Amino acid sequence: MNQKKQASDTDNNAASAAAPAAEVQAGDDANARNVRVRFDDRQMTSHYANVANVGMSKDEVTLLFGTNQTWGAVGDEITIQLSSRIIMTPSVAKNFVETLQRVLQEYEGKIGKIA
Secondary structure, three states, X not given: OOOOXXXXXXXXXXXXXXXXXXXXXXXXXXXXXXXXXEOOOOOOOOOOOOEEEEEEOOOOEEEEEEEEOOOOOOOOOOOEEEXXXXXXXXXXXXXXXXXXXXXXXXXXXHOOOOX
């Protein structure tokens, strides 16, 4: 099951309309301003991934996500069913890495060390 629909369209739209907004401070201290960011999840799909791969070019970083569906396979080949490709600029990728590191540190502080 690669995609899950967890609510009806009307329920999903109602949830999106009520989605919390985050206050973000943009700019340097002298020119700082608060910007309200709202995540619109009305067209979002969810995918499960137990495999990730990263590629790059001069202008892009590409994340590939998929599922290994060949558990216990015997032989020289396994099949990864790719479900998502995320392409981002190097600066967005760097910000993503920093955010992911912070979230994982918080997780380990609350739940325990990840093996």
